[in-house]
Amino acid sequence: MTEFTILWIALPLFIGFSIPLLPSAARLLTLGIPLFSVAYATALFSRPAPLDLRLLDSFGVALWADQLSAWFILTNALVTAAVLIYSWDGPKTKFFYTQLLVLHGSVNATFICADLISLYVALEVVGMTTFLLIAYPRTDRTLWVALRYLFISNVAMLFYLVGAVLVYRTHQSFAFEGLRGAPAEAPALILMALLTKGGIFVSGLWLPATNTAAESQISAMMSGAVEKAGVFPLLRFALVLEEFEPIVQAFGVATAVLGVTYALAATDAKRVLACSTLSQLGWLLVAPAVAGFYALAHGLAKAALFLTVGQLPQRDLATLRQQPMPTALWLPLTLGGLSISGAPLLAGFGAKTLTLEALGPWQGMAMNGAAVGTAAVYAKLISLPHRGGAQTSSWPQVPLGLGLALGLLLGGAIAANVAYLDAYSGAKLIKALVLIGAGWLVYALLRRPAALELPAGPEAFEHLLGGMGVMLIVLFWMVWSWSIT
């Protein structure tokens, strides 16, 4: 298994950088890597004990792979494969495939590394390749959004480094366990950086604008996999060091509610999806032990939604209400939306039930509210008019690549049901249906008065940077008063 792990980590980078030498085989080579990752995730699932690796000696790289990693790796693999199939016939150059593979590999690395410095390197590579992928169309707008993303993520990572060296000073080691017993500012700095990287609560407000401006396959990749790279270490901390669990959960609840509020206010289809991602990342954090399945369910559905919305000629919801879209596009939109709302027969149902069961009373209440909000958000998309039969001339034909990618993602979302079949009991089914019904009712009521306006201020570049300073103080207080007693 050790050799398999090392091969699996190194291969995406190796193949990625070989692509410029073999441009004609670029797509086939690229497709091999997600398949390899699926094989690795399967191998991890079948292992009873987690894999604990220490490369070199005591100061070397520490790796830790368990079932939680396997879920995230599987998500990353399926989303990458779908993005690749979607762009198969597109005009992408070999450069795009190289970046996609490097991104896939570095996101995978964050899911198994167990020391602060490997995590730092992996996250920085994720940041750089995401920058290149967002900026790929080379319009001024994508360039600015990409620069903004890289800037924010790099400043966050500088704070992270300060935290890491403080941990080292206390324990002479960069292992995750070192956060325990380090002075309170070290966990505060590291947590703040990860919140920013992962797109959590106010530190994650860079996310809506970035996902809205990026190309749809890049948004799919970001929502499906890249942002989970920042969230995963937070889950790991919460599981390894139980004193951080309340902090992580509190941020989870706050993010879920904040994201849903933003999504309800949004009027652009892609922005609705981006804000919903913000809220779903909160869902991952509230129940770290069962987050793996939730990540898979969300990644599959959200990637499908982004790819579908990318096919619409315009994304303004008011316009879309006027002109019916083809049923071939409406159907994946509905399936994806229902899965994230937690409708039975789709993976989102099992994931949401599992998460809600794992919560304490006050978090349960807030998260049920967020679930109603999520259903209301997706009611916005599901209620859009559609027309079947002959294609109307104003709409482009649905390309084959999109159909295959959606088949993979949504087929995966249905197949993933087997992971938690216990969810299909009377009370849980009724609860899920009530939550969705309540959400649709909220939507029906909210639709009449003009949509609520949210200030754009917190999403401005300077405010995001300044927000890091504020979050640092808040986190310092939380770490100080909640976990060091």
Place this chain on the structure above:
Amino acid sequence: MLHACVYATILLGFFGIIFKENLVMKIIAMDVMSTGVIALFVLVAARTGVRTPIVAGLVEEGYADPVPQAVILTAIVIGFSIQALMLVGVMKLARDNPTLETSAIEEEYRR
């Protein structure tokens, strides 16, 4: 004392990133901040001594800790490549936004 200077550098860099209007100035401020972080690593490494840890030398005590130095070397390379990427991006952006003022650019490309 040295610690205070290092932390002051990091903070000044951070405030520069927030308060400078011009995008190039922001990048320079980020460089100042990362210089502070590098200095902090070097300072932590020097906690056990300042002598270079080379096996051939026969002095018994006072070696600097090589681990933070090795780690920060990686971080320097990463920081430098990110800066290079950003400056290329800024060069492209400057063609249509010659003043490179963040608030103006942000206004233009919002939504």
